[in-house]
Amino acid sequence: MQFKQIVGQDAIKQRLINSVKENRVSHAQLFLGPAGSGSLALAVAYAQYLSCEDKQPEDSCGECSSCRKYQKLMHPDLHFSYPFFAKHKDDTAITFIEQWREAFIANPYLSLDTWRGYLEAENKQANINIAECHQIIKKLSFKPFESAYKILILWLPEYLDKEGNALLKIIEEPQPNTLFLLVAQNQDQILNTILSRTQLIKIPALGYHEIKDFLVEKHHQTDEAAAQIAYLSNGNLTEALAMLQDGNDSFHNQFVQWLRLCFGNKGIEIVGFVDQASKMGRENQKNFLRYGINFLRECCLLLSGAENLVHLPPGELETAQRMAKAMSIPLAQGIINELEKAHYHIERNANPKILFLDVSLQIIKLISLTIRQKADT
Known part of the structure; x- marks a missing residue:
């Protein structure tokens, strides 16, 4: 995922790039943005830029060995955690990694409802269980294999219940060159003990013209149709794409x-x-x-x-x-x-x-x- 593939958010992109150039990369960051704002895509693009072997002034190169692995979400130093619908108590995110890669590559503006469609969710409630917390600690106890950083992207930490407190020590005192990128939509639902240990990056909803121009340029919509969808989606590109499809x-x-x-x-x-x-x-x-x-x-x-x-x-x-x-x-x-x-x-x-x-x-x-x-x- 490269920054140029993400709609809008130019100020956030520049802030993230500058943090790397100026060597001000915080070990725990919270990307907080409403649904459809591209916060998950930004976190992945940021991780790819950090690991890129030939960084360009405004983006990762997209061609080096690291970038090619990131584009498939298969880099050995890139890890994901996300809510899932456990069938067994020892299920973790890695159990569903193939579905996760398929879902994100198909639509980086992923919503929980879209993610649910990739799993046999039935009527189960999504959560991030204690087994996953222990798995995170285990994965991040090792040094990076190939890149300068080992990176965990934790999508929707709102679904971490009190079990999330098991992560406090490793978030506060991680291994050298280990980064936590949390991607959330609702700050009030995140454990305060986790919230207080992260650097907050607020990501705004997309603008009307950003969504409209994207629909015209990338999806070949007429100005009239794009304008209607952009207005009705209210800054949520996930909704705009759903309306476009339906x-x-x-x-x-x-x-x-x-x-x-x-x-x-x-x-x-x-x-x-x-x-x-x-x-x-x-x-x-x-x-x-x-x-x-x-x-x-x-x-x-x-x-x-x-x-x-x-x-x-x-x-x-x-x-x-x-x-x-x-x-x-x-x-x-x-x-x-x-x-x-x-x-x-x-x-x-x-x-x-x-x-x-x-x-x-x-x-x-x-x-x-x-x-x-x-x-x-």
């Missing part, structure tokens, strides 16, 4: 049809929609709900008279304008709340058929309440 046209038509069924209280047809939605797959269900949330927020902008802030293509804008005539801001906000709760429960493996039926009933209830309130006034 397509928003189908989400738009499905979502509008769902709302029409709820407005008309079409019981049998709603059951048909629920059956269809339950078969979409978890990622598509989440993207569908996310699309609905963003679409209704655009409707709220129209209702507020802020048409100049609306980011919808002409066809969807026309639908939103018609829908705004039959909707109020409180109703839109109420439906958004129900969709956000549904998204939360989908992430936690709720039964989709029961969930979408319940949300449908809640939307019908909100619409009925709004109609009664209008009649009373």
Whole structure:
């Protein structure tokens, strides 16, 4: 992974490169950034730059023996730790290393949900267990084999429970030339004992134009399509790529049809929609709900008279304008709340058929309440 392959984050890239040039490499660093910001990719690119045998002014060379091994994630001095879904108590990250390499190489903007798809996760909870902590200590007790540094990249330390305290000594007093690069999304969920022993590197969400330009240049999207996805993804490239793969046209038509069924209280047809939605797959269900949330927020902008802030293509804008005539801001906000709760429960493996039926009933209830309130006034 080279810095030039990572979207945006130019200031962070330069900071990391300068730390190497000025010999200010901290032995324990925490890359803290929101999902889809590229924090994991940055950590891997930084590790590759540190180990590169022919460092260039702004990047690793990409051609030396070390870089070639890094590109396959198979360098003997590069180690990974990450949450997994253990089948046995002695399972560690190395048990799933082949799936990890495949997942990261396919998409460096990896999310836990994407990672789950590479494993037989079933309904197990992801965690980093005590066996993995002991394995980390064992691996890092040796000197580097080939490079100047032995590097451990620990993705999502939020999934280290109290067992993570077993790592404190080796984080605070590692072997010479041993580096810990922790990659996290939520600072509040990291053990304070670990947090206090790391140098914090804050990575911001990507900008609207960074995502838009990437979609146009690398994925050959039209300006209009790229602009819509960039706006709806809200700085999360992982979400932008998911929307690109699934397509928003189908989400738009499905979502509008769902709302029409709820407005008309079409019981049998709603059951048909629920059956269809339950078969979409978890990622598509989440993207569908996310699309609905963003679409209704655009409707709220129209209702507020802020048409100049609306980011919808002409066809969807026309639908939103018609829908705004039959909707109020409180109703839109109420439906958004129900969709956000549904998204939360989908992430936690709720039964989709029961969930979408319940949300449908809640939307019908909100619409009925709004109609009664209008009649009373």
